Amino acid sequence: MRLLILGTGWMAQEHARRFSAIDGVDIVGAVDVDAARVGEFADGFNIPNRFTSLEEALEWGGFDAVANVTPDRIHHPTTMALIAAGKPVLCEKPLAENFGKATEMADAAEAAGLVNMVNLTYRNVAALQKARQMVQAGEIGTVRHVEASYLQSWLVSKFWGDWHTDPKWLWRLSRGHGSNGVLGDVGIHILDFASYGAALDIDHVFCRLRAFDKAPGNRIGDYELDANDSFAMTLDFSNGAFGVVHASRWATGHLNELRLRIYGDKGGIEVVARRSRPASARMSRTPNGKSSTPARWRPTTSVSSMPSPAACRASPASATPPACRRCSTSPWCRTRSGRN
Numbered sequence: 001m002r003l004l005i006l007g008t009g010w011m012a013q014e015h016a017r018r019f020s021a022i023d024g025v026d027i028v029g030a031v032d033v034d035a036a037r038v039g040e041f042a043d044g045f046n047i048p049n050r051f052t053s054l055e056e057a058l059e060w061g062g063f064d065a066v067a068n069v070t071p072d073r074i075h076h077p078t079t080m081a082l083i084a085a086g087k088p089v090l091c092e093k094p095l096a097e098n099f100g101k102a103t104e105m106a107d108a109a110e111a112a113g114l115v116n117m118v119n120l121t122y123r124n125v126a127a128l129q130k131a132r133q134m135v136q137a138g139e140i141g142t143v144r145h146v147e148a149s150y151l152q153s154w155l156v157s158k159f160w161g162d163w164h165t166d167p168k169w170l171w172r173l174s175r176g177h178g179s180n181g182v183l184g185d186v187g188i189h190i191l192d193f194a195s196y197g198a199a200l201d202i203d204h205v206f207c208r209l210r211a212f213d214k215a216p217g218n219r220i221g222d223y224e225l226d227a228n229d230s231f232a233m234t235l236d237f238s239n240g241a242f243g244v245v246h247a248s249r250w251a252t253g254h255l256n257e258l259r260l261r262i263y264g265d266k267g268g269i270e271v272v273a274r275r276s277r278p279a280s281a282r283m284s285r286t287p288n289g290k291s292s293t294p295a296r297w298r299p300t301t302s303v304s305s306m307p308s309p310a311a312c313r314a315s316p317a318s319a320t321p322p323a324c325r326r327c328s329t330s331p332w333c334r335t336r337s338g339r340n
């Protein structure tokens with residue numbers, strides 16, 4: 001597959017690294033409205049063709065599919081043009097700035113019979129996949145309550161650069177530049193994390209947003225800093241379960257942390273995914289009135305040290321897979337035994 005990368009900023013580097021590692025994928029072209037940036041990107045990843053507009057790339061046409069890694073408000077016009085040209089698109093999240101545009105994109109791809117995808121990265125978290133499997137297997141019973149948060153701290157740190165001067169942060173703070181704030185940026189991730197993990201659709205949402213003053217006149221150059229930095233939300237899930245979700249860019253001490261807690265009538269599961277640390281999941285079972293210590297939690301995954309669930313299941317029940325600490329030490333290893 002000959003891939004074109006559209007937008008060559010921060011996240012595009014991750015796309016280039018990951019796609020280059022897939023057999024059969026050749027990154028044949030890169031596009032960015034910033035000529036210097038696309039030049040550096042193409043040189044860095046040995047990409048033979050570079051363009052400063054999508055129109056030029058379409059005229060050339062030597063690609064089969066596109067990773068759209070442009071800022072949020074550019075997703076809709078560029079993806080619509082690509083679909084019209086018959087090109088499948090993996091589009092970064094959020095698909096668009098509003099439901100109407102996102103639906104238009106999905107409908108157009110469907111009508112054209114084209115593969116189209118949204119990059120909800122955190123579906124990659126093995127502990128989330130495990131949690132969903134356990135919910136679907138009935139291990140925590142009927143889900144009643146879900147709590148989830150996505151915490152970042154880039155408004156109070158320079159770990160990822162200085163938001164006062166770096167355009168990749170400034171557009172995220174400005175509605176006029178197409179951002180829906182923390183809700184559009186990472187709210188989309190945590191809502192997907194929560195509903196995918198709980199294996200439930202969301203029926204209703206009530207949300208409060210807050211944008212705090214951050215600069216004199218709340219403006220830096222062309223950027224009016226009016227997009228929300230924190231939100232708090234309550235949810236109704238399709239089975240009647242209740243949910244609470246919040247996110248903030250002011251969460252000192254949390255670089256990039258997703259947490260999900262799912263409580264059913266037989267137990268609870270907690271999943272935590274943090275930057276640069278292995279994701280983890282743990283579970284607590286209700287005591288059925290037999291125990292006075294219901295608040296006992298047990299790990300269900302330690303993703304860095306465990307074989308994949310499939311590899312673990314495949315090993316004979318009598319054997320102790322050397323890499324799987326949980327199998328060798330805990331009767332709670334349901335990855336291997338399939339037992340409760």
Ligand SMILES: NC(=O)c1ccc[n+]([C@@H]2O[C@H](COP(=O)([O-])OP(=O)(O)OC[C@H]3O[C@@H](n4cnc5c(N)ncnc54)[C@H](O)[C@@H]3O)[C@@H](O)[C@H]2O)c1
Nearest residue numbers: 007008009010011032033034069070071072092093121168
């Ligand atoms: N899935 C994830 O976990 C994840 C993580 C980070 C960012 N993202 C998403 O990726 C997208 C890009 O984010 P980023 O941090 O890389 O932003 P960025 O500002 O660093 O990069 C965007 C690039 O797109 C270019 N661009 C703007 N308009 C263009 C156009 N019309 N045609 C071609 N290029 C154009 C800009 O010049 C810039 O180089 C956003 O939608 C963001 O929400 C997703």
